[in-house]
Amino acid sequence: MTPTLSLNGTAHIGATRIFGPLSMMAPAGAWTCLLGPSGVGKSTILRLFAGLDEGITFDGDYGASDGGPLMPRVAMMAQDDLLLPWLDVMGNVTLGARMRGERPDHTRARDILARVGLADHAAKPPSALSGGQRQRAALARTLMEDRPIVLLDEPFSALDAQTRARMQRLAGEVLRERTVLHITHDAAEAARLGDQILLMSRDRIDAIAPPEGTSPRAPDAEETLRFEAQLMRRLMADA
Numbered sequence: 001m002t003p004t005l006s007l008n009g010t011a012h013i014g015a016t017r018i019f020g021p022l023s024m025m026a027p028a029g030a031w032t033c034l035l036g037p038s039g040v041g042k043s044t045i046l047r048l049f050a051g052l053d054e055g056i057t058f059d060g061d062y063g064a065s066d067g068g069p070l071m072p073r074v075a076m077m078a079q080d081d082l083l084l085p086w087l088d089v090m091g092n093v094t095l096g097a098r099m100r101g102e103r104p105d106h107t108r109a110r111d112i113l114a115r116v117g118l119a120d121h122a123a124k125p126p127s128a129l130s131g132g133q134r135q136r137a138a139l140a141r142t143l144m145e146d147r148p149i150v151l152l153d154e155p156f157s158a159l160d161a162q163t164r165a166r167m168q169r170l171a172g173e174v175l176r177e178r179t180v181l182h183i184t185h186d187a188a189e190a191a192r193l194g195d196q197i198l199l200m201s202r203d204r205i206d207a208i209a210p211p212e213g214t215s216p217r218a219p220d221a222e223e224t225l226r227f228e229a230q231l232m233r234r235l236m237a238d239a
């Protein structure tokens with residue numbers, strides 16, 4: 001089952017308040033984009049949902065609407081690609097299955113690698129890839145995981161414009177009906193992908209209604225571009 005994610009409370013690291021008290025929700029089966037100034041605590045929220053909460057003190061509650069555990073149901077793509085240097089690209093993409101003691105599905109892995117444009121790079125170590133190729137390998141590993149909750153921390157930031165548009169569409173299609181929480185600084189990306197768009201400041205998170213149409217929306221559709229302009233104005237006004 002695909003749960004809704006919710007969080008309500010205040011986060012500290014050491015004696016420093018990072019954010020809150022505030023509350024947010026990422027609805028079940030929808031793609032939520034989370035935007036906000038650098039350092040406001042967006043990645044901290046993702047770390048909490050991913051169970052990577054070491055060093056964070058959270059006063060409040062967060063979790064899945066069905067009360068079930070988060071960690072076994074989460075796939076996360078961190079800001080840093082975290083590819084293991086001693087494994088080739090195929091080894092990295094199939095790492096999750098091997099760590100769980102399962103037989104990796106190499107056919108599915110090859111298909112995903114082809115879809116992210118890395119079919120010819122499967123046997124290469126991460127050190128032989130460009131920054132954008134590494135990011136696509138990390139995306140392939142996340143898509144490979146097939147989890148109901150997917151956390152993405154600036155997953156397309158290193159990609160050129162055309163590749164970014166292709167990868168946004170691919171992720172939007174592959175992750176349809178998952179609960180996706182996606183941090184981005186890119187208003188165009190939020191306009192294209194968001195079913196819900198959240199704007200975060202240190203003390204609140206506001207939800208903004210998305211443009212019409214189902215995501216992933218055409219990047220050059222009039223409504224997408226108009227929404228992007230509105231969102232940019234809002235982000236500039238909040239800065």
Ligand SMILES: Nc1ncnc2c1ncn2[C@@H]1O[C@H](COP(=O)(O)OP(=O)(O)OP(=O)(O)O)[C@@H](O)[C@H]1O
Pocket residue numbers: 013014016018036037038039040041042043044045055
């Ligand atoms: N280990 C740490 N010790 C102290 N402060 C930390 C630590 N890790 C993060 N922080 C602080 O927590 C705050 C929130 O960081 P976080 O990475 O969640 O922000 P963010 O909104 O994702 O930023 P960005 O958009 O730049 O990635 C920042 O101000 C950062 O300096």
